[in-house]
Amino acid sequence: MKILLVEDNLPDAVLLRELLRSDWREPPELVHAIDMSDALRCVQREAFDVALLDLSLPDAFGDETFRRLNRQAPNLPIIALTGLDDETLATELAQAGAQDYLVKGHLDAGILHRAIRYAIERKRAEEKLRLAATVFESTLEAILITDANGAIISVNRAFCDITGYSESDVLGRNPNLLQSGRHRRGFFRKMRDALGRKGQWQGETWHRRKSGEIFPTWMNVSAVGYANGEVSHYVGVFTDITDLKHSEERLDYLAHHDTLTGLPNRLLFHERLREAALHARQNNRIIALMFLDLDRFKIVNDTLGHTVGDELLAAVAERLRNSVRASDTVARLGGDEFAVVVSDMTDGSDIAHRAQKIIDTLSSAFSVGGNEVFVTTSIGITLFPNDNGEWSKMVENADVAMYHAKQQGRNNYQFYTAEMNACAYDQLMLETSLRHALERDEFVLYYQPQIDMPSGDIVGVEALIRWNHPELGLVPPNDFIPLLEVTGLIVPVGEWVIRTACRQVRTWLDEGHPPLTMAVNLSARQFREQNLKSNIAAILAETNIPANLLELEITESIVMENVQETVEILRQFKDMGLKVAIDDFGTGASSLSYLKSFPVDTLKISHDFVLNLPADNDDAAIAKAVITLARNMSLGSVAEGVETSEQMDFLRLQQCERMQGYLFSKALPPEQMAALLEERRRAAAT
Ligand SMILES: Nc1nc2c(ncn2[C@@H]2O[C@@H]3COP(=O)(O)O[C@H]4[C@@H](O)[C@H](n5cnc6c(=O)[nH]c(N)nc65)O[C@@H]4COP(=O)(O)O[C@H]3[C@H]2O)c(=O)[nH]1
Structure with a gap:
């Protein structure tokens, strides 16, 4: 230990030196200064553990003596020495920072040693406290301290800066x-x-600031306890990590996106594919993965430069993004390779159509860097779960399929499996020619007579569409109606059917035949089409035929799809004066309670139930039940597919009102139907 003794009185100094040297295990090193100037020089020159300071020196007196030395050496614990026992001075000095006040006459070694030890300890503790207080106030982390009950007792400046609350706002x-x-x-x-x-x-x-704004923090809360384990305080320290969050989000975005196109990159693509596959497995859905490679990208890049190449990639990305649903993922896997994840499909039938749409979208010119650039794309397609049990195989499968597409002469798509390729090809061919069928006038309507029972008169006809394909010949509707539905072509074709059928009615009326009911089939999409009613109204006006001669046939499954909407649409039909028949009645799952709310006119018994009449007991029971039901509800009944006189007899016995089938006539082309009507007229006249 090193002590500075500041004492001008020599006998006092000798005495103090004696006291200091006695009883110490290791006698302290003592430096003696005889006045204030000497003392100031000493503290400037070297460090001391403690100073014993006489308050009456030749060049300084009283509390001024203490203040001067303290100013020069603020970290030095100072014990004041004086001959006076002055309480007022002692208090003043303690407030100014002196560690102790000793009266020279009352000193012994023990008192002196204790005073020195305590002075040093206290000064250290004070220093620590001062340091802690400085840290508390100057740290950039918000600090709040609560008592054991959670009432805030202190907050620092950073807390106020970050939260916007003042200390007085939050205390307590x-x-x-x-x-x-x-x-x-x-x-x-x-x-x-x-x-x-x-x-x-x-x-x-x-957390929420005083302004109401919410912000993220990283927070640390500690319980401060007494020795017995009881909590005395809680200390919360937090930092505002808003900026950190932003950079984190930015980093996350950068890690998952391609900077050039803004599309998900390979990493995010894998995540999305995995999620989509998981969802598909859980919900019995199908997903498709398309791998795309731009066919002539390298040429563009090499001849027009990288800047134009980059611009082209960004433009391709934009077109791709616009050609898929928002729920699908378009990703750039690198270079000129892109991937599309088509999720949540009930079947994969429409995927070839989507691939073709992408090819078409990319085939028009891109305007990049002042140039008109054309690119084509080769697409490889794979389906999950169809192609392979594992979704992780999809990337590999799509890659194989894409390679195959390249080999096939580029600008095309290929499925992973050969069967799908063949099927997609046929479908595409059919679809392409279907698109032209209407404008090329390849559709015709055939008419199948409906016979009234028991009179045997023709009271109506059902219009049945045929496609007169230049190479395939007469294509039956079941082969192309589903395709018309998928492509949306059913809407214009359906309108053509209604118009043609109504014109036919007008012609027959004009030719003097008795009015016949014209039954026309409506597909699901057509039935829910917004413009259907206004189109029908326009056609009725245009052909000038009464609405009750037009009977719209809707299958039972269509009717049951959205019951509330169905009732609304049927009511509108009714208001227009149209007739409505439920086709294939008994095959769907309509309940009687629903049937009562449907404003319909006729129930048609499906030929499935007529086929095995009267031998099949089940079918007989169903046919009988439908006819009885219709009668009880004052609806008409029509049996379809009547081929034999046994079937006819059975149905007639059940009082079925109308019948239709090969027994009477097949569906006939217009001229043959006209001839049949003419024949009937002549027969009636004779
Ligand atoms: N085995 C047998 N079959 C008979 C007999 N009598 C008639 N048929 C056939 O049974 C089908 C009855 O039409 P559908 O149940 O409405 O079933 C129709 C209908 O759902 C749909 N369809 C036909 N034309 C149109 C149309 O213009 N628009 C819409 N949306 N669908 C149509 O195509 C389906 C099939 O039509 P088609 O091939 O013309 O077949 C017709 C008809 O030719 C018979 O005695 N025995």
Whole structure:
């Protein structure tokens, strides 16, 4: 230990030196200064553990003596020495920072040693406190201290800066005034549990500033306890991590996206594909993966430069993004390779159509860097779960398929399996020619007579479409109606059917035949088409035929799809004066309670039930039930597919009102139907 003794009185100095040397295990090193100037020089030159300072020196007196030395050496513990026992001075000095006040006449070695030890200890403690206070105030982390009950007793400046609350706003209040309301239930319970168990909790929290703004923080809460383990305080320290979050989000975005096109990159693509496959498996859905490679990209890049190449890639990305549904993922896998994940499909029938759409979308010119550039694309397609049990195989399969597409002469798509390729090809061919069928006038309507029972008169006809394909010949409707539905072509074709059928009615009326009901089939899409009613109204006006001669046939399954909407549409038909028949009645699952609310006129018994009449008991029971039901509800009944006189007899016995089938006539082309009507007229006349 090194002590500075500042004493001008030599006998006092000798005495003090004696006292200091006695009883110490290791005698302290003593430096003696005889006045203030000497003392100031000493503290400037070297460091001391403590100073004993006489307050009456030749060049300084009283508290001024202390202040001067303290100013020069603020870290030095100073014990004042004086001959006076002056309480006022002692208090003044203690307030100014002196560690102790000793009266020279009353000193012994023990008192002196104790005073020195305490002075040094106290000074150290004071220093620590001062340091802690400085850290508390100057740190950039917000600090709040609560008592054991959670009432805030202190906050630092950073807390006020970050939260916008002043100290007086929060003193005595609970920290939950910072709560953002953004945490799930249980969050704060977990925090309390951790504090109870470990005395500490840290994690990300959302707080609310005084302004109401919510912000993220990284927070550390510690319980401060007494020796007996009881909690005395809680200390919360948090930093505002808004900026960090932004950079984190930015980094996350960069890690998952391609900077050039803004599309998901390979990493995110894999995540999305995995998610889509998982969802598909759980919900019995199908997903498709398309791999795309631009066919002539390298040439563009090499001849027009990388800047134009980059621009082209960005433009391709944009077109791709616009050609898929928002729920699908378009990703750039690198270079000129892109991928499309088509998710959530009930079947894969439409995927070839989508691939073709992408090819068409990319085939028009791109305007990049002042140039008109054309690119084509080769697409490889694979389906999950069809092609292979594992979704992880999809990338490999799509790659194989894409390679195959390249080999096939580029600008085309190929499925992973050969069967799908063949099927897609046929479908595409059919679809392409279907698109032209209407404008090329290849559709014709055939008419199948409906016979009234028991009179045997023709009271109506059902219009049945045929496609007169230049190479395939007469194509039956079941082969192309589904395709018309998928492509949306059913809407214009359906309109053509209604118009042609109504014109036919007009012609027959004009030719003097008795009015016949014209039954026309409506497909699901047509039935829910917004413009259907206005189109029908326009056609009726145009052909000038009464609405009740037009009977719209809708299958039972269509009717049951959206019952509420169905009732609404049927009511509108009714208001227009149209007739409505439920086709294939008994094959769907319509309940009687629904049937009552449907404003319909006729129930048609499906030929499936007529086929085995009267031998098949089940079919007989169904046919009988439908006819009885129709009669009880004052609806008409029509049996379809009547081929034999046994079938006819059975149905007639059940009082079926109308019949239709090969027994009477097949569906006939217009001229043959006209001839049949003419024949009937002549027969009636004779
Ligand atoms: N085995 C047998 N069959 C008979 C007999 N009598 C008639 N048929 C056939 O049974 C089908 C009756 O039409 P559908 O049940 O409405 O079933 C129709 C209808 O759902 C649909 N369809 C036909 N034309 C159109 C149309 O213009 N628009 C819409 N949306 N669908 C149509 O195509 C389906 C099939 O039509 P088609 O091939 O013309 O077949 C017709 C008809 O030719 C018979 O005695 N025995």
